[in-house]
Amino acid sequence: MPVLEQITIAPHLTFDALAAGAPGAPLVLLLHGFAESMNCWRAQVAALGDMGYRAIAPSQRGYSPGARPDSREFSHYLIDRLMDDAMAIVAESGYGDARFHLAGHDWGGSIAWGLADRHRERLASLTILSRPHPNAFNRALEMVDGDQAQRSRHHKAFLEPDAADVVLADDAKWLRDRLAANGVPVDAIEQHLAVLGNKEAMEAALAWYRARGAIRGPLGPIRVPTLYIWGDADDTVGRVAAEGTVDFIAAPYRFEVLPGVGHFAADQAPARVCELMLEHLAAHPV
Structure with missing residues (x-):
C-alpha cells in the first residue's frame, strides 16, 4: 500500500509524496496535473510497488504546503523550476544519476515531455496520460477549422486574477463538476480537494499557468520509449492533437486509446492504466 512520505530538496521545498516499493528498486516517478494531486496515482503507485518498482508520486510545487513559494511571484512556478524539482526529488530519493x-x-505530462527532451539519457521509459507532445498540441491549436482551441479555452480563463475564487466558489463546485464529468470517483474527488481545495493551494496551482502564459514552447523529437494513453472522451484534448503526437516521437512508441474514458484516466480507469504501464516498463527496463 502507498505510504505518505516527505521529500526535502532545499530549504522551504518539502514535498508530500505517495510512495511504495523498496528503496533502490527501479524508480518510477509519477507527476500529476491540474485539478488533482499526487492522489491521482494512488492505484498505480500501489501496483508498481507490488511488482518490484519503487514508485514515488509527489504533490508538486504549490500543491505541497511545504513547497509553496509566493504564488504572486510567477517566476517561482516556471516550468524549468518544475522540471528541476522533479530531478531533485529523484536525486534526494537516492537515485543520483x-x-x-x-x-x-x-x-x-508537460513537465515529463520537457524532461524527456532535456534528460533523455536518464529515462528508461516515458508514460504520458492525456497531454499530447507540445508540438502536436500547438499544431492542433493553430488549425482554423479545428476544435482544440475551444477545448483549451479554460487555459486563458485561468490567467484571470479571480480564477481561484471562481474555481473554489460554492464548495469548489466548478472543480467537483469538472472531475465528476470525467468519471472521477467521489472518494478520489475528496482526496484531490483535501490537497487543492483551499485558496493558497489553488493560487499556487494557477501560478503554473500564469508563469507559462498561453504559449507552449516547442520541443525536439522524443528519443525515449514512449507510451501515450488518451481517453476518447477527453474534453480538453481532441483526436487531432492526440493522434498527431506520433509525428514527434523518434523512439519505440505505443499509442493507446481508452474508449469512453475522459481526461483523468488514472482515476477513471485505474486497472487499465496500471496494466498498460506495467507492460511498457517491463518492455523497457532500467
Whole structure:
C-alpha cells in the first residue's frame, strides 16, 4: 500500500509524496496535473510497488504546503523550476544519476515531455496520460477549422486574477463538476480537494499557468520509449492533437486509446492504466 512520505530538496521545498516499493528498486516517478494531486496515482503507485518498482508520486510545487513559494511571484512556478524539482526529488530519493521511469498526466505530462527532451539519457521509459507532445498540441491549436482551441479555452480563463475564487466558489463546485464529468470517483474527488481545495493551494496551482502564459514552447523529437494513453472522451484534448503526437516521437512508441474514458484516466480507469504501464516498463527496463 502507498505510504505518505516527505521529500526535502532545499530549504522551504518539502514535498508530500505517495510512495511504495523498496528503496533502490527501479524508480518510477509519477507527476500529476491540474485539478488533482499526487492522489491521482494512488492505484498505480500501489501496483508498481507490488511488482518490484519503487514508485514515488509527489504533490508538486504549490500543491505541497511545504513547497509553496509566493504564488504572486510567477517566476517561482516556471516550468524549468518544475522540471528541476522533479530531478531533485529523484536525486534526494537516492537515485543520483541513475536511469528511471517517468510518468506524467496533464501538466505533469508537460513537465515529463520537457524532461524527456532535456534528460533523455536518464529515462528508461516515458508514460504520458492525456497531454499530447507540445508540438502536436500547438499544431492542433493553430488549425482554423479545428476544435482544440475551444477545448483549451479554460487555459486563458485561468490567467484571470479571480480564477481561484471562481474555481473554489460554492464548495469548489466548478472543480467537483469538472472531475465528476470525467468519471472521477467521489472518494478520489475528496482526496484531490483535501490537497487543492483551499485558496493558497489553488493560487499556487494557477501560478503554473500564469508563469507559462498561453504559449507552449516547442520541443525536439522524443528519443525515449514512449507510451501515450488518451481517453476518447477527453474534453480538453481532441483526436487531432492526440493522434498527431506520433509525428514527434523518434523512439519505440505505443499509442493507446481508452474508449469512453475522459481526461483523468488514472482515476477513471485505474486497472487499465496500471496494466498498460506495467507492460511498457517491463518492455523497457532500467
